Amino acid sequence: MVETPQLTAARRILVVDDSRMQRRILAAQLARAGYQVQEAGTAEEALAICAETEPDLILSDWVMPGMSGLEFCRAFREMPRTGYGYFVLLSSKTEKDEVALGLQSGADDYLLKPVNGDELRARLAAGERILRMERELKEKNRLVSSTLAELQGLYDTLDRDLKEAWKLQQSLVRERFRSFGSADVSLLLRPTGHVGGDLVGFFPINARRIGLYGIDVSGHGITSALMTARLSGYLSGASPDQNIALIPAEAGGHDARPPAELAAYLNALVIEEMRTESYFTLIYADVDLISGRVEMVQAGHPHPAVQRAGGRVEYLGRGGFPIGLIENAEYESFATVLRPGDRLFLMSDGVTEAADARGALLGETGLGAIMAGSAQMPGPAFLEALMWDLITFSGGDLTDDVSAVLLEFHGAPSSC
Template sequence: MGPGAPCRVLVVDDSKMQRRILSAQLARSGYEVMEADSAEEALALCEQVEPDIVLSDWMMDGMSGVDFCRAFRQMKRAGYGYFILLTSKTEKNDVAEGLDSGADDFLAKPVNGAELRARLSAGERILRMEKELKDKNRLLHSAQEAIERDLSEARKLQQSLVKERHRSFGAAEVSLLLRPSGHVGGDLVGFFPINARRVGLYGIDVSGHGITSALMTARLAGYLSGSSPEQNIALFLTEYGIYDGRDPAELAAYLNQLVLDEMQTENYFTLIYADVDLISGEVAMVQAGHPHPVLQRADGNVEYLGDGGMPVGLLPGAEYETFRTVLAPGDRLFMVSDGVTEAAPTDGEMLGELGLARLMRRSARLRGASFLDAIYWDVESHAGGALTDDISAVFFEFHGAKTAVD
């Protein structure tokens, strides 16, 4: 039933007189009428032309109206077909049988003209609603496809924020892991040179999920740019014309005020930041709501560092604390998002710090991307293959003091 086209009605009855009476009534009311003298003929006709409404007698020679209705419902159609059974049956069991066969309505014989028009009008309303719903679903499907394409491109753009997943500094190396749970996520990891002997490492986890969080990570990536030191707020230019790094606690406080003043968003984020000296192995860090960074010694033992701290962008005037440690040759620093430590199977326990330490000891002999891949698959396995949060990590391996050759 196209827009403006008359509704097509199929009349099925083995009584020629009954068909003529019904067809005449329908034609006067503006319907396009087709006739069949048996259910078998009607099925063959329906294969060629799809009726919008079927008026079928219940009792006919050969296939009954109820059996015809069942067969009609099994046919492949472009749209819904409204089926009305004509019957003198009034028993509840008979009505139940008709409904069970797929009939939408009943008309008592002999058919009253006013009642016929009322039942057909009801059927047309159902068909119009079904068509409108299909049209809306079609538009919705097209919109969803467009959104999926946009999100796929957004995922590529977000992944491009982490331009370099691994770098060797000769006597040390850093590897990054970033895997959103959806198309886009709120995690960000990265590193940048501070000067010839120091490197900054960071992990960020924006509250919430989806596009808003992803847009905020893109903004934050610009604040901590490794390719444009003049735009990196973790750096400042000294009087000697060279860059130095802000104290980690000072950086967190500066970011906190910047987010509250400029972004004006309800989102906040957790931060872990480390300023690593590639020669001495000294590390200055700040923890702002992020999971505790993990120090794995050369012998495989694991230590958790930091005292927590307030997330960034949550409260004005929040104070942060710089803490320090020293890496010895063979030590590894591991900074993860809470998607790792809070990974859990349905109705199961979170991995937690003890679980992460166990996984790290298990993979202590692996290096770089191989270590990160092993941790990721172990975390996913712990969660039963159903990770619900973004997973990100910064993995720094210290092999010894950087030399001039490095």
């Protein structure tokens, strides 16, 4: 004998048959098996019960006056329900075509009349397993939906926080353009995400010199952004006394550390005091606004470019170790002289390493072509055109932050 299924909660089963005797026989068997049994003499009556109580299982005769069991099954499947209903057709029909028609109409199983008790319990046990799996799946889906809703809430909160973080990071670059008379400085800072690891800036050293810098912290996201926030304080133009690039001058005011010395100082500071796994590349330039002499240090950053007044582009520097990567790393300075009409361009690798659809990098050659095409544009317009060219080149798929400093040297006034 087939074992009666163990029910975690009594299932509601609806017996539909125009024969009162058949209903009573089936109802008695099912009640002994632990089901809550309801009866209906017609399909129409059964539909009314289904609308009110949503039975878990249905045993329905095929041939009945009025609506047939087949029609009842189709109508039942069209009813809105909170869970699945298992439908078994009862009939004396034995033809395979008839059985197939019943299953195609939405029935889950088929039993021949007169119904054998053991076979009935076995078929209902199979139905129980399906209903149990449906219930478990529904619960898992509910948990997944609930978890996704919680994650969406966390994402929305994080998204709001990151947008605020973006505003704060952008505020680190308070001035995007300044004219120093003999030279103009323009800045570009475009993270690929909410926040990034690039930082650019400038600060006055004294009456005739300014410092320019570009920084690219390893990695992306919040950690890199926090690093740039701290570094911005070390190179602040608003707080000269806290700017580690500046040193007191003998005659009062400020002088600046030589670029190579500044790189070494930053390297020791990051390794010994900040104690972080992050490192960063640096380009720093000390510009004399009168003579046009520029002394620079390159620490892992892309080579700085000088565009001469005639349009020719030169790349300077010999590389150098990133800051915070190698203890006691040594750095060397190099210099160039700008003439009126020359431009100095310091860029992050998000510019030269922008890739097209085939994976080819823009490189220094591609950048040179962009600079040549925009040679007559003033600083802010040039940087906007650069971003447009990068987006066009990459098909809109820029994967790294983009930052740059452009200095346009006009030359000192003749009275100086």
